[in-house]
Amino acid sequence: MTAIDLAREAAELTEFWSQRVLAEANGNLFKVAKGIGSTNWHRHDDQDETFLLLSGRLRIRLRTGDVELRPGDLYVVPRGTQHCPVADEEARFLLIGPAITSTAAGGKPSWSAEGGGGPSST
Amino acid sequence: MTAIDLAREAAELTEFWSQRVLAEANGNLFKVAKGIGSTNWHRHDDQDETFLLLSGRLRIRLRTGDVELRPGDLYVVPRGTQHCPVADEEARFLLIGPAITSTAAGGKPSWSAEGGGGPSST
Numbered sequence: 001m002t003a004i005d006l007a008r009e010a011a012e013l014t015e016f017w018s019q020r021v022l023a024e025a026n027g028n029l030f031k032v033a034k035g036i037g038s039t040n041w042h043r044h045d046d047q048d049e050t051f052l053l054l055s056g057r058l059r060i061r062l063r064t065g066d067v068e069l070r071p072g073d074l075y076v077v078p079r080g081t082q083h084c085p086v087a088d089e090e091a092r093f094l095l096i097g098p099a100i101t102s103t104a105a106g107g108k109p110s111w112s113a114e115g116g117g118g119p120s121s122t
Numbered sequence: 123m124t125a126i127d128l129a130r131e132a133a134e135l136t137e138f139w140s141q142r143v144l145a146e147a148n149g150n151l152f153k154v155a156k157g158i159g160s161t162n163w164h165r166h167d168d169q170d171e172t173f174l175l176l177s178g179r180l181r182i183r184l185r186t187g188d189v190e191l192r193p194g195d196l197y198v199v200p201r202g203t204q205h206c207p208v209a210d211e212e213a214r215f216l217l218i219g220p221a222i223t224s225t226a227a228g229g230k231p232s233w234s235a236e237g238g239g240g241p242s243s244t
Binding site: 001002003004005006007022023024025026027028030047048049050052053054062064065066067068069070072073074075076078094096097098 | 123124125126127128129144145146147148149150152169170171172174175176184186187188189190191192194195196197198200216218219220
Protein backbone atom coordinates (compact mmCIF):
# COMPACT_ATOMS: atom_id res chain seq x y z
CA MET A 1 0.00 0.00 0.00
CA THR A 2 1.28 3.40 -0.86
CA ALA A 3 0.03 6.91 -0.29
CA ILE A 4 -0.90 9.19 -3.17
CA ASP A 5 1.74 11.82 -3.98
CA LEU A 6 -0.48 14.74 -5.00
CA ALA A 7 2.32 16.82 -6.54
CA ARG A 8 3.46 13.92 -8.70
CA GLU A 9 -0.07 13.18 -9.86
CA ALA A 10 -0.65 16.83 -10.75
CA ALA A 11 2.64 16.96 -12.65
CA GLU A 12 1.42 14.21 -14.95
CA LEU A 13 -1.66 16.09 -16.14
CA THR A 14 -1.62 17.08 -19.80
CA GLU A 15 -4.73 19.21 -20.04
CA PHE A 16 -5.59 22.42 -18.23
CA TRP A 17 -8.80 22.68 -16.19
CA SER A 18 -9.42 18.92 -16.39
CA GLN A 19 -9.74 16.76 -13.30
CA ARG A 20 -8.18 13.39 -12.64
CA VAL A 21 -9.81 11.36 -9.87
CA LEU A 22 -7.29 9.91 -7.41
CA ALA A 23 -9.47 8.59 -4.62
CA GLU A 24 -13.02 8.47 -3.23
CA ALA A 25 -14.17 8.75 0.37
CA ASN A 26 -17.56 9.37 1.93
CA GLY A 27 -19.14 10.14 -1.42
CA ASN A 28 -16.54 12.72 -2.37
CA LEU A 29 -13.85 12.50 -5.02
CA PHE A 30 -10.29 13.71 -4.60
CA LYS A 31 -9.24 15.17 -7.94
CA VAL A 32 -6.10 16.90 -9.15
CA ALA A 33 -6.10 19.57 -11.81
CA LYS A 34 -3.89 22.28 -13.19
CA GLY A 35 -4.87 25.66 -14.52
CA ILE A 36 -3.49 28.65 -16.34
CA GLY A 37 -5.43 31.65 -17.52
CA SER A 38 -9.00 31.28 -16.38
CA THR A 39 -12.16 29.25 -16.77
CA ASN A 40 -15.44 30.81 -17.74
CA TRP A 41 -17.65 32.11 -14.97
CA HIS A 42 -19.81 29.26 -13.74
CA ARG A 43 -21.49 27.72 -10.71
CA HIS A 44 -22.30 24.25 -9.42
CA ASP A 45 -25.80 23.95 -8.08
CA ASP A 46 -25.32 20.34 -6.99
CA GLN A 47 -22.17 20.57 -4.91
CA ASP A 48 -19.76 22.64 -2.89
CA GLU A 49 -16.33 22.77 -4.52
CA THR A 50 -13.25 22.69 -2.33
CA PHE A 51 -9.89 23.93 -3.64
CA LEU A 52 -6.59 23.08 -1.99
CA LEU A 53 -3.67 24.72 -3.78
CA LEU A 54 -0.60 22.54 -4.29
CA SER A 55 1.66 24.91 -6.24
CA GLY A 56 1.60 28.26 -7.99
CA ARG A 57 -0.98 30.91 -7.21
CA LEU A 58 -4.72 30.77 -7.72
CA ARG A 59 -7.21 33.59 -7.52
CA ILE A 60 -10.84 32.59 -7.21
CA ARG A 61 -12.97 35.43 -8.46
CA LEU A 62 -16.39 35.70 -6.85
CA ARG A 63 -19.10 38.25 -7.49
CA THR A 64 -18.39 39.61 -4.03
CA GLY A 65 -14.61 39.81 -4.37
CA ASP A 66 -11.51 37.74 -4.98
CA VAL A 67 -9.89 35.06 -2.85
CA GLU A 68 -6.15 34.58 -3.22
CA LEU A 69 -4.74 31.11 -2.62
CA ARG A 70 -1.13 30.22 -1.91
CA PRO A 71 0.18 26.66 -1.68
CA GLY A 72 -1.33 24.95 1.36
CA ASP A 73 -4.41 27.18 1.32
CA LEU A 74 -7.94 25.78 1.24
CA TYR A 75 -11.15 27.44 0.12
CA VAL A 76 -14.70 26.14 -0.24
CA VAL A 77 -16.87 27.61 -3.00
CA PRO A 78 -20.41 26.95 -1.75
CA ARG A 79 -22.89 25.37 -4.15
CA GLY A 80 -24.74 27.85 -6.30
CA THR A 81 -21.98 30.46 -6.01
CA GLN A 82 -20.72 31.93 -9.25
CA HIS A 83 -16.94 31.78 -9.46
CA CYS A 84 -14.08 32.04 -11.90
CA PRO A 85 -10.64 30.63 -11.03
CA VAL A 86 -7.71 32.59 -12.47
CA ALA A 87 -4.07 31.49 -12.59
CA ASP A 88 -1.60 34.09 -13.86
CA GLU A 89 1.03 31.35 -13.73
CA GLU A 90 0.38 27.62 -13.78
CA ALA A 91 -1.42 26.49 -10.65
CA ARG A 92 -1.85 22.90 -9.52
CA PHE A 93 -4.53 22.03 -7.04
CA LEU A 94 -6.63 19.38 -5.37
CA LEU A 95 -10.40 19.57 -5.79
CA ILE A 96 -12.82 17.77 -3.51
CA GLY A 97 -16.46 17.19 -4.36
CA PRO A 98 -18.93 14.44 -5.23
CA ALA A 99 -18.50 14.63 -9.02
CA ILE A 100 -16.28 15.81 -11.84
CA THR A 101 -16.91 19.48 -12.61
CA SER A 102 -14.44 20.04 -15.45
CA THR A 103 -17.02 20.22 -18.21
CA ALA A 104 -18.20 23.06 -20.40
CA ALA A 105 -21.05 23.61 -17.94
CA GLY A 106 -18.42 23.66 -15.23
CA GLY A 107 -16.64 26.59 -16.84
CA LYS A 108 -14.01 24.66 -18.77
CA PRO A 109 -12.65 26.89 -21.55
CA SER A 110 -12.48 25.50 -25.04
CA TRP A 111 -8.73 26.07 -25.35
CA SER A 112 -7.91 23.86 -22.37
CA ALA A 113 -7.35 20.62 -24.27
CA GLU A 114 -3.83 19.52 -25.03
CA GLY A 115 -2.81 21.07 -28.32
CA GLY A 116 -5.94 23.19 -28.24
CA GLY A 117 -4.11 26.49 -28.27
CA GLY A 118 -3.41 28.89 -25.46
CA PRO A 119 -5.58 30.59 -22.90
CA SER A 120 -7.98 33.15 -24.23
CA SER A 121 -7.76 36.72 -23.10
CA THR A 122 -11.35 36.80 -21.88
CA MET B 123 -12.94 36.64 1.98
CA THR B 124 -9.75 34.81 2.71
CA ALA B 125 -8.54 31.30 2.14
CA ILE B 126 -7.66 29.00 5.03
CA ASP B 127 -3.91 28.63 5.63
CA LEU B 128 -3.74 25.01 6.72
CA ALA B 129 -0.17 25.18 8.05
CA ARG B 130 -0.97 28.18 10.20
CA GLU B 131 -4.12 26.57 11.57
CA ALA B 132 -2.22 23.39 12.41
CA ALA B 133 0.53 25.38 14.11
CA GLU B 134 -2.01 26.81 16.55
CA LEU B 135 -3.13 23.44 17.86
CA THR B 136 -2.28 22.78 21.49
CA GLU B 137 -3.35 19.16 21.87
CA PHE B 138 -2.09 16.10 20.06
CA TRP B 139 -4.54 13.84 18.20
CA SER B 140 -7.36 16.37 18.51
CA GLN B 141 -9.16 17.76 15.50
CA ARG B 142 -10.11 21.35 14.82
CA VAL B 143 -12.81 21.84 12.19
CA LEU B 144 -11.91 24.51 9.63
CA ALA B 145 -14.59 24.09 6.99
CA GLU B 146 -17.50 21.93 5.83
CA ALA B 147 -18.41 20.92 2.28
CA ASN B 148 -20.75 18.26 0.91
CA GLY B 149 -21.30 16.73 4.33
CA ASN B 150 -17.60 16.39 5.08
CA LEU B 151 -15.50 18.30 7.57
CA PHE B 152 -12.00 19.60 6.92
CA LYS B 153 -10.09 19.22 10.15
CA VAL B 154 -6.48 19.87 11.14
CA ALA B 155 -4.65 17.84 13.74
CA LYS B 156 -1.15 17.16 14.94
CA GLY B 157 0.29 13.95 16.25
CA ILE B 158 3.36 12.54 17.92
CA GLY B 159 3.82 9.01 19.14
CA SER B 160 0.75 7.02 18.21
CA THR B 161 -2.95 6.62 18.83
CA ASN B 162 -4.44 3.35 19.98
CA TRP B 163 -5.50 0.89 17.31
CA HIS B 164 -9.05 1.71 16.27
CA ARG B 165 -11.50 1.80 13.39
CA HIS B 166 -14.39 3.96 12.22
CA ASP B 167 -17.37 1.93 11.09
CA ASP B 168 -19.34 5.02 10.04
CA GLN B 169 -16.86 6.79 7.78
CA ASP B 170 -13.82 6.66 5.57
CA GLU B 171 -10.98 8.77 7.00
CA THR B 172 -8.77 10.72 4.63
CA PHE B 173 -5.33 11.90 5.72
CA LEU B 174 -3.40 14.61 3.89
CA LEU B 175 0.00 15.21 5.48
CA LEU B 176 1.04 18.84 5.86
CA SER B 177 4.39 18.46 7.63
CA GLY B 178 6.57 15.86 9.31
CA ARG B 179 6.19 12.17 8.65
CA LEU B 180 3.24 9.92 9.36
CA ARG B 181 3.06 6.15 9.24
CA ILE B 182 -0.39 4.65 9.17
CA ARG B 183 -0.18 1.12 10.48
CA LEU B 184 -2.75 -1.25 9.04
CA ARG B 185 -3.20 -4.94 9.81
CA THR B 186 -2.00 -5.63 6.28
CA GLY B 187 1.08 -3.39 6.38
CA ASP B 188 2.22 0.18 6.87
CA VAL B 189 1.63 3.24 4.70
CA GLU B 190 4.26 5.99 4.88
CA LEU B 191 3.14 9.55 4.26
CA ARG B 192 5.34 12.50 3.36
CA PRO B 193 4.09 16.08 3.11
CA GLY B 194 1.67 16.38 0.21
CA ASP B 195 0.68 12.72 0.38
CA LEU B 196 -2.92 11.59 0.70
CA TYR B 197 -4.30 8.32 1.98
CA VAL B 198 -7.84 7.09 2.57
CA VAL B 199 -8.43 4.63 5.41
CA PRO B 200 -11.66 2.89 4.41
CA ARG B 201 -14.44 2.61 6.96
CA GLY B 202 -14.18 -0.45 9.17
CA THR B 203 -10.42 -0.75 8.66
CA GLN B 204 -8.33 -1.03 11.77
CA HIS B 205 -5.49 1.49 11.78
CA CYS B 206 -2.96 3.13 14.05
CA PRO B 207 -1.25 6.37 13.01
CA VAL B 208 2.34 6.72 14.23
CA ALA B 209 4.47 9.86 14.16
CA ASP B 210 8.10 9.45 15.23
CA GLU B 211 8.41 13.22 15.00
CA GLU B 212 5.56 15.72 15.17
CA ALA B 213 3.27 15.39 12.17
CA ARG B 214 0.61 17.89 11.13
CA PHE B 215 -2.17 16.83 8.85
CA LEU B 216 -5.56 17.52 7.35
CA LEU B 217 -8.33 15.01 7.98
CA ILE B 218 -11.47 14.83 5.89
CA GLY B 219 -14.60 13.02 6.96
CA PRO B 220 -18.19 13.61 8.04
CA ALA B 221 -17.53 13.78 11.79
CA ILE B 222 -14.89 14.35 14.45
CA THR B 223 -13.02 11.12 15.19
CA SER B 224 -10.59 12.31 17.87
CA THR B 225 -12.32 10.58 20.75
CA ALA B 226 -11.32 7.68 22.96
CA ALA B 227 -13.33 5.41 20.64
CA GLY B 228 -11.40 6.99 17.80
CA GLY B 229 -8.09 5.86 19.24
CA LYS B 230 -7.16 9.06 21.05
CA PRO B 231 -4.53 8.22 23.68
CA SER B 232 -5.08 9.47 27.20
CA TRP B 233 -1.79 11.39 27.30
CA SER B 234 -2.71 13.56 24.31
CA ALA B 235 -4.20 16.48 26.25
CA GLU B 236 -2.09 19.54 26.83
CA GLY B 237 -0.16 19.09 30.05
CA GLY B 238 -1.19 15.47 30.14
CA GLY B 239 2.31 14.07 29.94
CA GLY B 240 4.17 12.57 27.03
CA PRO B 241 3.42 9.82 24.62
CA SER B 242 3.32 6.34 26.01
CA SER B 243 5.72 3.76 24.74
CA THR B 244 2.99 1.37 23.69
